[in-house]
Amino acid sequence: MSFNQGTTEGWTxxxxxxxxxxxxxxxxxxxxxxxxxxxxxxxxxLIDDAGLRVSSLLRAGFFPYATEDERxxxxxxxxxxxxxxxELGAEVLVLVCGPAAGRDLPAARAMVDxxxxxxxxxxxxxxxxxxxxxLHPMMAAERSVVVTLxxxxxxxxxxxxxxxxxxxDVYHVWWDPELDRQVRRAAGRVLGFHVSDWLVPTRDVLAGxxxxxxxxxxxxxxxxxxERAGYDGPIEVEILNLxxxxxxxxxxxxxxxxxxxxxx
Amino acid sequence: MSFNQGTTEGWTxxxxxxxxxxxxxxxxxxxxxxxxxxxxxxxxxLIDDAGLRVSSLLRAGFFPYATEDERxxxxxxxxxxxxxxxELGAEVLVLVCGPAAGRDLPAARAMVDxxxxxxxxxxxxxxxxxxxxxLHPMMAAERSVVVTLxxxxxxxxxxxxxxxxxxxDVYHVWWDPELDRQVRRAAGRVLGFHVSDWLVPTRDVLAGxxxxxxxxxxxxxxxxxxERAGYDGPIEVEILNLxxxxxxxxxxxxxxxxxxxxxx
Numbered sequence: 228m229s230f231n232q233g234t235t236e237g238w239t240x241x242x243x244x245x246x247x248x249x250x251x252x253x254x255x256x257x258x259x260x261x262x263x264x265x266x267x268x269x270x271x272x273l274i275d276d277a278g279l280r281v282s283s284l285l286r287a288g289f290f291p292y293a294t295e296d297e298r299x300x301x302x303x304x305x306x307x308x309x310x311x312x313x314e315l316g317a318e319v320l321v322l323v324c325g326p327a328a329g330r331d332l333p334a335a336r337a338m339v340d341x342x343x344x345x346x347x348x349x350x351x352x353x354x355x356x357x358x359x360x361x362l363h364p365m366m367a368a369e370r371s372v373v374v375t376l377x378x379x380x381x382x383x384x385x386x387x388x389x390x391x392x393x394x395x396d397v398y399h400v401w402w403d404p405e406l407d408r409q410v411r412r413a414a415g416r417v418l419g420f421h422v423s424d425w426l427v428p429t430r431d432v433l434a435g436x437x438x439x440x441x442x443x444x445x446x447x448x449x450x451x452x453x454e455r456a457g458y459d460g461p462i463e464v465e466i467l468n469l470x471x472x473x474x475x476x477x478x479x480x481x482x483x484x485x486x487x488x489x490x491x
Numbered sequence: 492m493s494f495n496q497g498t499t500e501g502w503t504x505x506x507x508x509x510x511x512x513x514x515x516x517x518x519x520x521x522x523x524x525x526x527x528x529x530x531x532x533x534x535x536x537l538i539d540d541a542g543l544r545v546s547s548l549l550r551a552g553f554f555p556y557a558t559e560d561e562r563x564x565x566x567x568x569x570x571x572x573x574x575x576x577x578e579l580g581a582e583v584l585v586l587v588c589g590p591a592a593g594r595d596l597p598a599a600r601a602m603v604d605x606x607x608x609x610x611x612x613x614x615x616x617x618x619x620x621x622x623x624x625x626l627h628p629m630m631a632a633e634r635s636v637v638v639t640l641x642x643x644x645x646x647x648x649x650x651x652x653x654x655x656x657x658x659x660d661v662y663h664v665w666w667d668p669e670l671d672r673q674v675r676r677a678a679g680r681v682l683g684f685h686v687s688d689w690l691v692p693t694r695d696v697l698a699g700x701x702x703x704x705x706x707x708x709x710x711x712x713x714x715x716x717x718e719r720a721g722y723d724g725p726i727e728v729e730i731l732n733l734x735x736x737x738x739x740x741x742x743x744x745x746x747x748x749x750x751x752x753x754x755x
Binding site: 329427430 | 628632665668691707
Protein backbone atom coordinates (compact mmCIF):
# COMPACT_ATOMS: atom_id res chain seq x y z
CA MET A 228 0.00 0.00 0.00
CA SER A 229 1.04 3.53 -0.77
CA PHE A 230 -0.62 6.61 0.69
CA ASN A 231 -1.38 9.36 -1.77
CA GLN A 232 -1.20 12.62 0.12
CA GLY A 233 -3.98 14.13 -2.01
CA THR A 234 -6.20 12.25 0.45
CA THR A 235 -5.20 14.76 3.15
CA GLU A 236 -5.04 17.98 1.21
CA GLY A 237 -4.82 20.06 4.41
CA TRP A 238 -1.65 18.33 5.63
CA THR A 239 1.95 19.26 4.97
CA UNK A 240 4.29 16.67 3.49
CA UNK A 241 5.84 16.23 6.94
CA UNK A 242 2.46 15.40 8.48
CA UNK A 243 1.74 12.88 5.72
CA UNK A 244 5.16 11.25 6.06
CA UNK A 245 4.80 10.99 9.84
CA UNK A 246 1.35 9.43 9.50
CA UNK A 247 2.68 6.85 7.00
CA UNK A 248 5.47 5.89 9.39
CA UNK A 249 3.06 5.53 12.33
CA UNK A 250 0.72 3.36 10.23
CA UNK A 251 3.60 1.29 8.78
CA UNK A 252 2.75 2.30 5.22
CA UNK A 253 5.99 2.00 3.21
CA UNK A 254 5.18 4.13 0.17
CA UNK A 255 3.87 7.63 -0.42
CA UNK A 256 2.45 9.41 -3.46
CA UNK A 257 3.41 13.08 -3.23
CA UNK A 258 1.99 16.24 -4.78
CA UNK A 259 4.17 18.93 -6.23
CA UNK A 260 2.62 21.85 -4.36
CA UNK A 261 3.34 20.07 -1.07
CA UNK A 262 6.92 19.32 -2.12
CA UNK A 263 7.32 22.97 -3.14
CA UNK A 264 6.52 24.14 0.39
CA UNK A 265 9.71 22.43 1.60
CA UNK A 266 11.90 22.47 -1.48
CA UNK A 267 12.68 19.28 -3.36
CA UNK A 268 15.99 18.46 -1.64
CA UNK A 269 14.51 18.92 1.81
CA UNK A 270 11.44 16.85 0.86
CA UNK A 271 13.70 14.07 -0.41
CA UNK A 272 15.67 14.03 2.83
CA LEU A 273 12.49 13.95 4.89
CA ILE A 274 11.12 11.00 2.93
CA ASP A 275 14.44 9.11 2.90
CA ASP A 276 15.00 9.62 6.62
CA ALA A 277 11.54 8.20 7.29
CA GLY A 278 12.43 5.10 5.26
CA LEU A 279 9.63 5.74 2.76
CA ARG A 280 9.72 5.47 -1.01
CA VAL A 281 7.89 7.68 -3.48
CA SER A 282 5.47 5.67 -5.61
CA SER A 283 4.53 8.66 -7.73
CA LEU A 284 4.84 12.40 -8.10
CA LEU A 285 1.63 14.21 -9.03
CA ARG A 286 1.31 15.84 -11.38
CA ALA A 287 2.37 17.26 -14.74
CA GLY A 288 0.63 17.37 -18.10
CA PHE A 289 -2.16 19.88 -18.87
CA PHE A 290 -0.92 19.92 -22.44
CA PRO A 291 -3.68 21.70 -24.42
CA TYR A 292 -3.07 25.41 -24.83
CA ALA A 293 -4.89 28.45 -26.18
CA THR A 294 -1.79 30.50 -27.02
CA GLU A 295 1.89 29.89 -27.77
CA ASP A 296 2.75 31.58 -24.48
CA GLU A 297 0.59 29.13 -22.60
CA ARG A 298 2.23 26.30 -24.45
CA UNK A 299 5.70 27.46 -23.41
CA UNK A 300 4.66 27.99 -19.80
CA UNK A 301 3.31 24.46 -19.63
CA UNK A 302 6.29 22.90 -21.36
CA UNK A 303 8.62 24.60 -18.90
CA UNK A 304 6.51 23.52 -15.95
CA UNK A 305 6.44 19.94 -17.20
CA UNK A 306 10.22 19.96 -17.46
CA UNK A 307 10.48 21.20 -13.89
CA UNK A 308 8.15 18.39 -12.84
CA UNK A 309 10.49 15.87 -14.49
CA UNK A 310 13.44 17.36 -12.62
CA UNK A 311 11.52 17.19 -9.34
CA UNK A 312 10.57 13.55 -9.96
CA UNK A 313 14.23 12.70 -10.61
CA GLU A 314 15.36 14.56 -7.47
CA LEU A 315 12.75 12.79 -5.35
CA GLY A 316 13.56 9.37 -6.79
CA ALA A 317 9.88 8.96 -7.70
CA GLU A 318 8.95 5.77 -9.52
CA VAL A 319 6.79 7.69 -11.97
CA LEU A 320 5.60 11.17 -12.85
CA VAL A 321 1.81 11.16 -13.26
CA LEU A 322 0.41 13.05 -16.25
CA VAL A 323 -3.06 14.55 -16.06
CA CYS A 324 -3.55 15.67 -19.61
CA GLY A 325 -5.67 18.79 -19.19
CA PRO A 326 -8.94 20.11 -20.64
CA ALA A 327 -9.45 21.62 -24.08
CA ALA A 328 -9.00 25.36 -24.37
CA GLY A 329 -12.28 25.59 -26.33
CA ARG A 330 -14.83 23.12 -27.64
CA ASP A 331 -12.51 21.26 -30.00
CA LEU A 332 -11.69 17.94 -28.33
CA PRO A 333 -9.83 16.39 -31.28
CA ALA A 334 -7.53 19.43 -31.48
CA ALA A 335 -6.90 19.29 -27.72
CA ARG A 336 -6.09 15.60 -27.96
CA ALA A 337 -3.60 16.29 -30.74
CA MET A 338 -1.94 18.84 -28.42
CA VAL A 339 -1.63 16.14 -25.77
CA ASP A 340 0.12 13.83 -28.24
CA UNK A 341 2.41 16.64 -29.29
CA UNK A 342 3.20 17.80 -25.75
CA UNK A 343 3.89 14.25 -24.63
CA UNK A 344 6.23 13.61 -27.56
CA UNK A 345 8.12 16.76 -26.63
CA UNK A 346 8.42 15.73 -22.97
CA UNK A 347 9.49 12.11 -23.42
CA UNK A 348 13.16 12.69 -24.38
CA UNK A 349 13.60 15.09 -21.45
CA UNK A 350 12.10 12.56 -19.03
CA UNK A 351 14.25 9.77 -20.46
CA UNK A 352 17.40 11.85 -19.92
CA UNK A 353 16.37 12.25 -16.29
CA UNK A 354 15.48 8.60 -15.79
CA UNK A 355 11.83 9.45 -15.13
CA UNK A 356 8.93 7.33 -16.39
CA UNK A 357 5.77 9.14 -17.48
CA UNK A 358 2.42 7.65 -16.48
CA UNK A 359 -0.64 8.83 -18.41
CA UNK A 360 -3.67 8.79 -16.11
CA UNK A 361 -7.01 8.73 -17.89
CA LEU A 362 -9.55 10.60 -15.78
CA HIS A 363 -13.25 9.92 -15.45
CA PRO A 364 -15.26 11.29 -18.40
CA MET A 365 -17.09 13.64 -16.02
CA MET A 366 -13.76 15.49 -15.72
CA ALA A 367 -13.34 15.93 -19.47
CA ALA A 368 -14.32 19.59 -19.41
CA GLU A 369 -12.13 20.63 -16.50
CA ARG A 370 -9.24 18.23 -16.04
CA SER A 371 -8.45 15.84 -18.86
CA VAL A 372 -9.36 15.18 -22.47
CA VAL A 373 -7.90 11.70 -21.92
CA VAL A 374 -10.83 9.81 -20.43
CA THR A 375 -10.43 6.11 -21.18
CA LEU A 376 -7.71 3.57 -20.63
CA UNK A 377 -7.99 2.66 -24.32
CA UNK A 378 -7.08 6.21 -25.24
CA UNK A 379 -4.18 6.30 -22.75
CA UNK A 380 -2.90 2.98 -24.11
CA UNK A 381 -2.98 4.27 -27.66
CA UNK A 382 -1.02 7.37 -26.63
CA UNK A 383 1.51 5.40 -24.60
CA UNK A 384 2.15 2.93 -27.39
CA UNK A 385 3.63 5.71 -29.52
CA UNK A 386 6.61 5.57 -27.13
CA UNK A 387 8.87 2.86 -25.69
CA UNK A 388 7.44 1.03 -22.64
CA UNK A 389 10.46 2.03 -20.56
CA UNK A 390 9.51 5.70 -21.07
CA UNK A 391 5.71 5.94 -21.09
CA UNK A 392 2.99 3.89 -19.43
CA UNK A 393 -0.43 4.31 -17.90
CA UNK A 394 -1.91 4.78 -14.43
CA UNK A 395 -5.00 2.72 -13.65
CA ASP A 396 -7.16 4.49 -11.07
CA VAL A 397 -10.30 2.50 -10.30
CA TYR A 398 -12.33 5.66 -9.72
CA HIS A 399 -11.69 6.82 -13.24
CA VAL A 400 -12.10 3.53 -15.10
CA TRP A 401 -14.39 1.20 -13.14
CA TRP A 402 -17.42 1.88 -15.37
CA ASP A 403 -15.66 1.01 -18.63
CA PRO A 404 -16.98 -2.06 -20.50
CA GLU A 405 -13.56 -2.21 -22.18
CA LEU A 406 -11.67 -2.27 -18.86
CA ASP A 407 -10.51 -5.88 -18.82
CA ARG A 408 -9.40 -5.78 -22.42
CA GLN A 409 -7.58 -2.48 -22.01
CA VAL A 410 -5.79 -3.55 -18.82
CA ARG A 411 -4.56 -6.64 -20.65
CA ARG A 412 -3.47 -4.42 -23.51
CA ALA A 413 -1.56 -2.27 -21.00
CA ALA A 414 0.51 -5.27 -19.83
CA GLY A 415 4.09 -4.13 -19.23
CA ARG A 416 3.02 -0.48 -19.17
CA VAL A 417 1.01 -0.20 -15.96
CA LEU A 418 3.00 2.30 -13.92
CA GLY A 419 0.56 2.74 -11.07
CA PHE A 420 -2.66 1.41 -9.61
CA HIS A 421 -4.82 3.76 -7.53
CA VAL A 422 -7.79 2.80 -5.38
CA SER A 423 -10.75 4.54 -3.73
CA ASP A 424 -14.48 3.89 -4.18
CA TRP A 425 -17.51 5.28 -6.01
CA LEU A 426 -20.15 6.49 -3.57
CA VAL A 427 -23.90 6.34 -4.19
CA PRO A 428 -24.96 9.05 -4.43
CA THR A 429 -21.90 11.01 -5.54
CA ARG A 430 -22.26 14.57 -4.28
CA ASP A 431 -19.24 16.20 -5.86
CA VAL A 432 -17.88 15.73 -9.36
CA LEU A 433 -14.29 16.51 -8.45
CA ALA A 434 -13.86 15.56 -4.80
CA GLY A 435 -16.57 13.07 -3.90
CA UNK A 436 -14.60 9.82 -3.74
CA UNK A 437 -15.20 7.20 -1.10
CA UNK A 438 -13.07 5.01 1.14
CA UNK A 439 -12.64 1.46 -0.17
CA UNK A 440 -15.66 -0.60 0.80
CA UNK A 441 -18.07 2.36 1.05
CA UNK A 442 -19.02 2.28 -2.63
CA UNK A 443 -19.83 0.05 -5.56
CA UNK A 444 -16.49 -0.63 -7.24
CA UNK A 445 -15.47 -4.28 -7.47
CA UNK A 446 -11.95 -3.54 -6.19
CA UNK A 447 -10.78 -7.13 -5.79
CA UNK A 448 -11.77 -7.97 -9.33
CA UNK A 449 -10.00 -4.97 -10.84
CA UNK A 450 -6.91 -5.62 -8.71
CA UNK A 451 -6.86 -9.18 -10.05
CA UNK A 452 -7.04 -7.96 -13.62
CA UNK A 453 -4.23 -5.46 -13.04
CA GLU A 454 -2.02 -8.05 -11.35
CA ARG A 455 -2.62 -10.58 -14.12
CA ALA A 456 -1.34 -7.88 -16.49
CA GLY A 457 1.94 -8.10 -14.55
CA TYR A 458 1.67 -5.15 -12.20
CA ASP A 459 3.32 -5.84 -8.85
CA GLY A 460 4.15 -2.33 -7.66
CA PRO A 461 2.63 -0.34 -4.81
CA ILE A 462 -1.12 0.29 -4.77
CA GLU A 463 -1.91 3.91 -4.00
CA VAL A 464 -4.85 4.85 -1.85
CA GLU A 465 -5.97 8.20 -3.26
CA ILE A 466 -9.29 9.53 -1.96
CA LEU A 467 -10.08 13.08 -2.98
CA ASN A 468 -13.03 13.93 -0.78
CA LEU A 469 -14.15 17.24 0.67
CA UNK A 470 -15.21 15.64 3.96
CA UNK A 471 -11.90 13.86 4.47
CA UNK A 472 -10.16 17.17 3.81
CA UNK A 473 -12.22 18.82 6.52
CA UNK A 474 -11.58 16.12 9.16
CA UNK A 475 -8.49 16.19 11.40
CA UNK A 476 -7.51 12.76 10.16
CA UNK A 477 -5.70 11.54 13.30
CA UNK A 478 -6.97 7.98 12.84
CA UNK A 479 -7.32 8.19 9.09
CA UNK A 480 -4.33 6.18 7.91
CA UNK A 481 -4.89 3.17 10.20
CA UNK A 482 -8.53 3.22 9.05
CA UNK A 483 -7.49 3.31 5.39
CA UNK A 484 -4.95 0.53 5.96
CA UNK A 485 -7.67 -1.68 7.48
CA UNK A 486 -10.05 -0.95 4.62
CA UNK A 487 -7.27 -1.65 2.17
CA UNK A 488 -6.71 -5.09 3.66
CA UNK A 489 -10.43 -5.83 3.78
CA UNK A 490 -11.46 -4.61 0.35
CA UNK A 491 -8.57 -4.28 -2.10
CA MET B 492 -36.80 20.40 -32.85
CA SER B 493 -38.62 18.30 -30.31
CA PHE B 494 -39.20 19.36 -26.72
CA ASN B 495 -38.49 16.70 -24.13
CA GLN B 496 -40.80 17.35 -21.21
CA GLY B 497 -38.17 16.13 -18.73
CA THR B 498 -36.85 19.68 -19.13
CA THR B 499 -39.90 20.95 -17.21
CA GLU B 500 -40.35 18.27 -14.60
CA GLY B 501 -42.85 20.39 -12.65
CA TRP B 502 -45.26 20.71 -15.59
CA THR B 503 -48.14 18.48 -16.53
CA UNK B 504 -48.30 17.03 -20.01
CA UNK B 505 -50.97 19.58 -20.87
CA UNK B 506 -48.71 22.48 -19.87
CA UNK B 507 -45.87 21.04 -21.94
CA UNK B 508 -48.11 20.49 -24.97
CA UNK B 509 -49.52 24.02 -24.74
CA UNK B 510 -46.03 25.50 -24.49
CA UNK B 511 -44.91 23.53 -27.58
CA UNK B 512 -47.86 24.83 -29.56
CA UNK B 513 -47.21 28.44 -28.49
CA UNK B 514 -43.53 28.12 -29.44
CA UNK B 515 -44.33 26.34 -32.76
CA UNK B 516 -42.35 23.26 -31.76
CA UNK B 517 -43.85 20.32 -33.70
CA UNK B 518 -42.58 17.36 -31.67
CA UNK B 519 -42.61 16.36 -28.02
CA UNK B 520 -40.74 13.72 -26.03
CA UNK B 521 -43.02 12.50 -23.24
CA UNK B 522 -42.38 10.79 -19.92
CA UNK B 523 -44.46 7.89 -18.72
CA UNK B 524 -45.25 9.31 -15.27
CA UNK B 525 -46.70 12.41 -16.92
CA UNK B 526 -48.74 10.33 -19.35
CA UNK B 527 -49.99 8.23 -16.43
CA UNK B 528 -51.47 11.32 -14.75
CA UNK B 529 -53.91 11.61 -17.67
CA UNK B 530 -54.19 8.06 -18.90
CA UNK B 531 -52.69 7.03 -22.22
CA UNK B 532 -55.80 7.49 -24.38
CA UNK B 533 -56.44 10.97 -23.01
CA UNK B 534 -52.77 11.89 -23.45
CA UNK B 535 -52.86 10.70 -27.04
CA UNK B 536 -55.97 12.78 -27.77
CA LEU B 537 -54.39 15.85 -26.16
CA ILE B 538 -51.23 15.50 -28.26
CA ASP B 539 -53.12 14.73 -31.49
CA ASP B 540 -55.52 17.62 -31.01
CA ALA B 541 -52.56 19.97 -30.56
CA GLY B 542 -51.12 18.72 -33.86
CA LEU B 543 -47.94 17.44 -32.17
CA ARG B 544 -46.11 14.20 -32.75
CA VAL B 545 -44.36 12.09 -30.13
CA SER B 546 -40.65 11.75 -30.90
CA SER B 547 -40.06 9.38 -27.99
CA LEU B 548 -41.57 7.88 -24.89
CA LEU B 549 -39.30 7.81 -21.86
CA ARG B 550 -38.55 5.36 -20.46
CA ALA B 551 -38.34 1.64 -19.97
CA GLY B 552 -35.42 -0.68 -19.29
CA PHE B 553 -33.81 -0.98 -15.84
CA PHE B 554 -33.12 -4.60 -16.66
CA PRO B 555 -30.69 -5.79 -13.94
CA TYR B 556 -32.42 -7.45 -11.01
CA ALA B 557 -31.51 -8.80 -7.58
CA THR B 558 -34.35 -11.33 -7.34
CA GLU B 559 -36.67 -13.23 -9.66
CA ASP B 560 -39.56 -11.16 -8.34
CA GLU B 561 -37.81 -7.99 -9.31
CA ARG B 562 -37.14 -9.44 -12.72
CA UNK B 563 -40.82 -10.20 -13.28
CA UNK B 564 -41.91 -6.77 -12.04
CA UNK B 565 -39.54 -5.10 -14.48
CA UNK B 566 -40.48 -7.33 -17.38
CA UNK B 567 -44.15 -6.55 -16.81
CA UNK B 568 -43.47 -2.84 -16.52
CA UNK B 569 -41.44 -2.88 -19.74
CA UNK B 570 -44.31 -4.59 -21.53
CA UNK B 571 -46.68 -1.91 -20.29
CA UNK B 572 -44.25 0.72 -21.58
CA UNK B 573 -44.34 -0.90 -25.02
CA UNK B 574 -48.14 -0.84 -24.97
CA UNK B 575 -48.11 2.82 -23.95
CA UNK B 576 -45.66 3.70 -26.74
CA UNK B 577 -47.92 1.96 -29.26
CA GLU B 578 -51.03 3.73 -27.94
CA LEU B 579 -49.29 7.09 -28.08
CA GLY B 580 -47.92 6.51 -31.58
CA ALA B 581 -44.41 7.26 -30.27
CA GLU B 582 -41.59 6.94 -32.77
CA VAL B 583 -39.46 5.09 -30.25
CA LEU B 584 -39.44 3.77 -26.69
CA VAL B 585 -36.24 4.88 -24.94
CA LEU B 586 -34.44 2.27 -22.84
CA VAL B 587 -32.37 3.35 -19.86
CA CYS B 588 -30.73 0.11 -18.93
CA GLY B 589 -30.46 0.42 -15.15
CA PRO B 590 -27.71 0.02 -12.55
CA ALA B 591 -26.24 -3.23 -11.25
CA ALA B 592 -27.91 -4.73 -8.21
CA GLY B 593 -24.48 -5.25 -6.60
CA ARG B 594 -20.88 -4.71 -7.66
CA ASP B 595 -20.88 -7.12 -10.57
CA LEU B 596 -21.04 -5.04 -13.74
CA PRO B 597 -20.51 -7.91 -16.21
CA ALA B 598 -23.40 -9.84 -14.65
CA ALA B 599 -25.63 -6.76 -14.78
CA ARG B 600 -24.73 -6.22 -18.42
CA ALA B 601 -25.65 -9.81 -19.20
CA MET B 602 -29.05 -9.17 -17.58
CA VAL B 603 -29.51 -6.19 -19.89
CA ASP B 604 -28.82 -8.35 -22.95
CA UNK B 605 -31.23 -10.97 -21.65
CA UNK B 606 -33.99 -8.50 -20.73
CA UNK B 607 -33.68 -6.78 -24.08
CA UNK B 608 -33.90 -10.07 -25.98
CA UNK B 609 -37.05 -10.88 -24.04
CA UNK B 610 -38.64 -7.50 -24.80
CA UNK B 611 -37.86 -7.27 -28.52
CA UNK B 612 -40.54 -9.70 -29.82
CA UNK B 613 -43.19 -7.98 -27.71
CA UNK B 614 -42.17 -4.57 -29.03
CA UNK B 615 -42.13 -5.85 -32.61
CA UNK B 616 -45.67 -7.20 -32.24
CA UNK B 617 -46.74 -3.74 -31.11
CA UNK B 618 -44.85 -1.91 -33.86
CA UNK B 619 -42.61 -0.14 -31.34
CA UNK B 620 -38.91 0.48 -31.91
CA UNK B 621 -36.59 0.22 -28.92
CA UNK B 622 -33.84 2.83 -28.55
CA UNK B 623 -30.95 1.99 -26.22
CA UNK B 624 -29.65 5.17 -24.64
CA UNK B 625 -26.14 4.92 -23.24
CA LEU B 626 -25.86 7.24 -20.23
CA HIS B 627 -22.82 9.15 -19.05
CA PRO B 628 -20.37 6.94 -17.11
CA MET B 629 -20.95 9.06 -14.01
CA MET B 630 -24.44 7.52 -13.94
CA ALA B 631 -23.17 3.94 -14.04
CA ALA B 632 -23.84 3.33 -10.35
CA GLU B 633 -27.36 4.76 -10.27
CA ARG B 634 -28.92 4.71 -13.72
CA SER B 635 -27.28 2.60 -16.40
CA VAL B 636 -24.59 0.00 -16.82
CA VAL B 637 -24.66 0.90 -20.52
CA VAL B 638 -22.32 3.88 -20.67
CA THR B 639 -20.85 4.11 -24.16
CA LEU B 640 -22.28 4.27 -27.64
CA UNK B 641 -19.97 1.41 -28.57
CA UNK B 642 -21.62 -0.76 -25.96
CA UNK B 643 -25.13 0.27 -27.08
CA UNK B 644 -24.21 -0.46 -30.70
CA UNK B 645 -22.95 -3.93 -29.81
CA UNK B 646 -26.18 -4.66 -27.94
CA UNK B 647 -28.40 -3.29 -30.70
CA UNK B 648 -26.62 -5.30 -33.40
CA UNK B 649 -27.87 -8.52 -31.83
CA UNK B 650 -31.30 -7.54 -33.17
CA UNK B 651 -32.73 -6.38 -36.52
CA UNK B 652 -32.34 -2.63 -37.21
CA UNK B 653 -36.09 -2.26 -37.60
CA UNK B 654 -36.53 -3.38 -33.98
CA UNK B 655 -33.60 -2.00 -31.96
CA UNK B 656 -31.45 1.09 -32.33
CA UNK B 657 -29.62 3.65 -30.24
CA UNK B 658 -30.28 7.12 -28.85
CA UNK B 659 -27.41 9.60 -29.14
CA ASP B 660 -27.62 12.19 -26.36
CA VAL B 661 -24.73 14.65 -26.57
CA TYR B 662 -24.62 15.05 -22.79
CA HIS B 663 -23.90 11.37 -22.33
CA VAL B 664 -21.42 10.83 -25.16
CA TRP B 665 -19.65 14.12 -25.98
CA TRP B 666 -16.46 13.14 -24.11
CA ASP B 667 -15.96 9.83 -25.95
CA PRO B 668 -12.84 9.59 -28.14
CA GLU B 669 -14.69 6.83 -30.05
CA LEU B 670 -17.73 9.02 -30.73
CA ASP B 671 -17.26 9.65 -34.45
CA ARG B 672 -16.48 6.03 -35.17
CA GLN B 673 -19.39 4.74 -33.10
CA VAL B 674 -21.90 7.15 -34.65
CA ARG B 675 -20.80 5.95 -38.09
CA ARG B 676 -21.18 2.39 -36.87
CA ALA B 677 -24.70 3.24 -35.71
CA ALA B 678 -25.74 4.31 -39.22
CA GLY B 679 -29.29 3.13 -39.88
CA ARG B 680 -29.90 2.56 -36.18
CA VAL B 681 -29.95 6.07 -34.73
CA LEU B 682 -33.47 6.39 -33.33
CA GLY B 683 -33.03 9.70 -31.56
CA PHE B 684 -30.68 12.61 -31.09
CA HIS B 685 -30.87 14.60 -27.84
CA VAL B 686 -29.17 17.91 -27.11
CA SER B 687 -28.29 19.99 -24.06
CA ASP B 688 -24.88 21.24 -22.89
CA TRP B 689 -22.16 20.40 -20.39
CA LEU B 690 -21.70 23.22 -17.88
CA VAL B 691 -18.38 24.15 -16.27
CA PRO B 692 -18.47 23.58 -13.41
CA THR B 693 -21.12 20.87 -13.23
CA ARG B 694 -22.81 21.10 -9.85
CA ASP B 695 -25.09 18.08 -9.98
CA VAL B 696 -24.31 14.63 -11.30
CA LEU B 697 -27.90 13.81 -12.25
CA ALA B 698 -29.59 17.11 -13.02
CA GLY B 699 -26.91 19.66 -13.84
CA UNK B 700 -27.30 19.96 -17.59
CA UNK B 701 -27.04 23.25 -19.41
CA UNK B 702 -28.96 25.03 -22.16
CA UNK B 703 -27.30 24.73 -25.58
CA UNK B 704 -24.57 27.34 -25.88
CA UNK B 705 -23.94 27.65 -22.14
CA UNK B 706 -21.41 24.81 -22.01
CA UNK B 707 -18.51 23.19 -23.80
CA UNK B 708 -20.09 20.62 -26.12
CA UNK B 709 -19.37 21.06 -29.82
CA UNK B 710 -23.04 20.61 -30.75
CA UNK B 711 -22.76 21.54 -34.43
CA UNK B 712 -19.97 19.06 -34.96
CA UNK B 713 -21.82 16.19 -33.29
CA UNK B 714 -25.02 17.05 -35.17
CA UNK B 715 -23.04 16.88 -38.41
CA UNK B 716 -21.68 13.45 -37.52
CA UNK B 717 -25.15 12.17 -36.62
CA GLU B 718 -26.68 13.54 -39.82
CA ARG B 719 -23.92 12.05 -41.96
CA ALA B 720 -24.86 8.71 -40.39
CA GLY B 721 -28.28 9.21 -41.98
CA TYR B 722 -30.34 10.53 -39.09
CA ASP B 723 -32.95 13.04 -40.22
CA GLY B 724 -35.53 12.75 -37.45
CA PRO B 725 -36.47 15.28 -34.77
CA ILE B 726 -33.77 16.58 -32.43
CA GLU B 727 -34.91 16.51 -28.83
CA VAL B 728 -33.97 19.27 -26.43
CA GLU B 729 -33.70 17.51 -23.07
CA ILE B 730 -32.21 19.55 -20.25
CA LEU B 731 -32.48 17.94 -16.84
CA ASN B 732 -31.52 20.77 -14.52
CA LEU B 733 -32.62 21.54 -10.98
CA UNK B 734 -32.71 25.28 -11.65
CA UNK B 735 -34.91 24.95 -14.73
CA UNK B 736 -37.24 22.75 -12.71
CA UNK B 737 -37.55 25.46 -10.06
CA UNK B 738 -38.26 28.29 -12.51
CA UNK B 739 -41.78 29.04 -13.78
CA UNK B 740 -40.61 28.58 -17.35
CA UNK B 741 -43.07 30.96 -19.02
CA UNK B 742 -40.46 32.07 -21.58
CA UNK B 743 -38.50 28.85 -21.51
CA UNK B 744 -39.52 27.24 -24.78
CA UNK B 745 -39.03 30.33 -26.97
CA UNK B 746 -35.61 30.71 -25.29
CA UNK B 747 -34.73 27.08 -25.99
CA UNK B 748 -35.92 27.40 -29.57
CA UNK B 749 -33.66 30.42 -30.10
CA UNK B 750 -30.69 28.61 -28.56
CA UNK B 751 -31.44 25.59 -30.69
CA UNK B 752 -31.26 27.67 -33.86
CA UNK B 753 -28.09 29.42 -32.73
CA UNK B 754 -26.12 26.45 -31.43
CA UNK B 755 -27.37 23.10 -32.72
